[in-house]
Amino acid sequence: MKYKVKVNGDVAKWLRPGPAKPLFDGPNPSVASNKQKIAVIGMGYVGIPAAVLFAEAGYSVIGIQRRSKRSGWKIDWLNEGRCPIGGEEPELPGLLEKVVKKHKFQVTENISVVKDVDFILIDVQTPTNEKHIPRYESLKEVCHQIGKYLTPGKIVIIESTVAPGTTEHLVKPILEEESGLKARLPEGFGLCFSYERVMVGRLIHNIREYPKIVGGLDDESTSRAMELYRAIVKGGVHGTDPMTAEVSKTVENAYRDVQIAFANEVALLCEALGTDVYDVRKFVNGLPNDPSSPGANPIRNMHLPGAGVGGHCLPKDTWLLMYGYDKYASIKSRYPGSVLTNARNLNDWMPMHMIDLLESALKETKKEIKNSKICVLGYSFIENSDDARNTPAVPFLKELDKRGAKYKVHDSYIKNTEEGYRIQPDLDKALKGCDALVVMTKHDAYKAVTIEKLQNLLRTKIIIDGRNLFNPTEVIAAGFVFRGVGKGVNTYHD
Numbered sequence: 230m231k232y233k234v235k236v237n238g239d240v241a242k243w244l245r246p247g248p249a250k251p252l253f254d255g256p257n258p259s260v261a262s263n264k265q266k267i268a269v270i271g272m273g274y275v276g277i278p279a280a281v282l283f284a285e286a287g288y289s290v291i292g293i294q295r296r297s298k299r300s301g302w303k304i305d306w307l308n309e310g311r312c313p314i315g316g317e318e319p320e321l322p323g324l325l326e327k328v329v330k331k332h333k334f335q336v337t338e339n340i341s342v343v344k345d346v347d348f349i350l351i352d353v354q355t356p357t358n359e360k361h362i363p364r365y366e367s368l369k370e371v372c373h374q375i376g377k378y379l380t381p382g383k384i385v386i387i388e389s390t391v392a393p394g395t396t397e398h399l400v401k402p403i404l405e406e407e408s409g410l411k412a413r414l415p416e417g418f419g420l421c422f423s424y425e426r427v428m429v430g431r432l433i434h435n436i437r438e439y440p441k442i443v444g445g446l447d448d449e450s451t452s453r454a455m456e457l458y459r460a461i462v463k464g465g466v467h468g469t470d471p472m473t474a475e476v477s478k479t480v481e482n483a484y485r486d487v488q489i490a491f492a493n494e495v496a497l498l499c500e501a502l503g504t505d506v507y508d509v510r511k512f513v514n515g516l517p518n519d520p521s522s523p524g525a526n527p528i529r530n531m532h533l534p535g536a537g538v539g540g541h542c543l544p545k546d547t548w549l550l551m552y553g554y555d556k557y558a559s560i561k562s563r564y565p566g567s568v569l570t571n572a573r574n575l576n577d578w579m580p581m582h583m584i585d586l587l588e589s590a591l592k593e594t595k596k597e598i599k600n601s602k603i604c605v606l607g608y609s610f611i612e613n614s615d616d617a618r619n620t621p622a623v624p625f626l627k628e629l630d631k632r633g634a635k636y637k638v639h640d641s642y643i644k645n646t647e648e649g650y651r652i653q654p655d656l657d658k659a660l661k662g663c664d665a666l667v668v669m670t671k672h673d674a675y676k677a678v679t680i681e682k683l684q685n686l687l688r689t690k691i692i693i694d695g696r697n698l699f700n701p702t703e704v705i706a707a708g709f710v711f712r713g714v715g716k717g718v719n720t721y722h723d
């Protein structure tokens with residue numbers, strides 16, 4: 230498949246899928262004509278920053294959000310210019326307020342507004358179920374709804390992460406059936422997959438600075454969508470086909486997940502061998518770049534082991550990749566195993582390792598998990614955020630329940646949990662009278678927790694460190710029983 234791409238109006242060249250280079254460098258607001266309108270469906274961690282940046286670039290942007298019990302409140306907040314995303318999100322609250330005041334961005338639950346826009350961005354959740362099968366209810370529902378309003382020339386862009394093959398084999402048929410049009414410009418509508426690369430705590434930064442990959446079903450869809458993103462993306466915009474873009478996204482996260490699993494397995498080995506994974510990591514990552522390519526990526530970049538891997542992305546993107554492979558691959562490899570799914574299973578297991586560390590520490594004080602009172606520091610899946618999607622804290626707490634422990638959970642950013650776990654907002658009250666402190670998330674606020682405070686408040690001096698928050702030598706010298714992911718305790722006992 231080849232792409233014909235216009236550069237400043239002239240037909241420049243034919244492009245083949247594969248390593249494409251940025252056709253345009255740097256955002257170019259001048260392409261944003263005030264006439265063009267954009268609808269962004271799904272006011273979440275992806276949809277809100279994208280909508281705000283396009284509004285700031287001069288587009289008229291309409292956000293669409295279901296008035297659901299869980300998220301309906303965001304509609305009113307956003308229309309008042311208030312940011313519903315908690316935690317530290319540089320720039321976003323200020324930019325949002327500005328574009329709402331300038332009437333460049335508003336939010337509605339009425340999806341029929343898409344009939345008046347040029348681009349429709351789909352940013353709904355695409356989770357997987359307990360059998361790792363994609364749950365595309367929201368995606369399908371939105372496609373059936375917007376399909377009715379599609380007219381020739383409109384472009385639909387899926388930004389939510391989907392299994393390879395989904396754009397062509399699931400979304401396209403629904404939109405064509407509902408609209409009666411073909412997914413092909415100019416006579417029909419355009420359809421692209423262009424994945425998000427956001428990360429909580431740096432939503433605006435990642436959209437602006439990270440290269441944007443656009444996979445269109447036809448060349449005009451690709452080039453018009455690339456032109457759209459040029460208005461807000463500094464990191465370069467690359468054109469390709471939907472399958473390559475879908476595989477790239479899921480592989481990008483599977484790569485990170487495998488790196489983390491590697492670090493977690495090394496951590497388990499270090500514990501068993503009585504050494505410290507962070508010293509090992511320092512030496513391994515300390516390998517200098519090869520003098521012949523000082524600028525190249527570091528030869529080694531061992532990731533951080535920890536209490537588990539959460540979030541909306543890493544816990545499911547490997548399964549989306551494997552689902553696409555199972556469903557749409559025309560050939561299958563004969564190799565029976567999978568590094569990717571083994572890595573996924575190990576990362577999913579780490580909260581159980583935290584349970585094992587807790588059990589062994591309690592045993593050292595002649596206690597057991599049953600009827601012990603545990604203080605859990607951190608509920609969100611990542612530090613300094615209120616995002617608790619697929620947090621490793623949940624399987625950990627479920628196991629504590631199963632084993633008859635009592636617990637108090639503290640988190641600096643979360644007041645209520647969807648899973649019904651109570652958050653004790655007062656750290657001292659959370660610590661008071663507990664038999665062990667378990668660190669699940671490394672919020673900055675916890676760096677100020679002193680040994681003295683723990684000695685005064687904990688009933689039993691036990692620390693289980695899942696995020697390398699404490700210095701084992703110091704806490705053990707202060708009489709604490711200590712266990713940590715990747716910390717071979719033998720090294721700390723004189």
Ligand code: SAJ
Nearest residue numbers: 426427428429481482485489532533535538539540542610
């Ligand atoms: N984690 C570790 N060790 C590490 C890094 C992370 O245990 O070395 C854990 C974190 O504690 C967290 C989980 O993994 O529980 C995920 O952390 P993350 O830093 O990957 O955060 P996400 O999931 O919000 O962001 C990832 C990013 N993907 C990559 O870096 C390849 C981000 O760029 C993506 O945009 C995002 O997924 C997404 O939306 O797909």
